[in-house]
Amino acid sequence: MPVALKHIEEEQVVRCAWCLHEFEVYVDVTAGLEQTYMEECQVCSRPNVLHVHIDPETLAVSIDVEPEG
Numbered sequence: 001m002p003v004a005l006k007h008i009e010e011e012q013v014v015r016c017a018w019c020l021h022e023f024e025v026y027v028d029v030t031a032g033l034e035q036t037y038m039e040e041c042q043v044c045s046r047p048n049v050l051h052v053h054i055d056p057e058t059l060a061v062s063i064d065v066e067p068e069g
């Protein structure tokens with residue numbers, strides 16, 4: 001069995017595709033191993049599309065960021 005979920009939300013730091021500043025997002029690891037959603041940059045407020053990948057065994061989270069539109 002995979003590692004037990006310690007918590008539901010995983011705090012991650014991503015880099016804005018627009019202004020390149022880093023900001024924190026919270027990934028709901030129970031929402032699926034592949035997730036895509038939009039998050040506004042906390043610095044410049046422009047929309048970023050986050051592609052979240054969660055390793056099913058280690059639950060390691062990786063996030064690809066691309067600009068919306």
Ligand SMILES: [Zn+2]
Nearest residue numbers: 016019041044
């Ligand atoms: Zn930004």
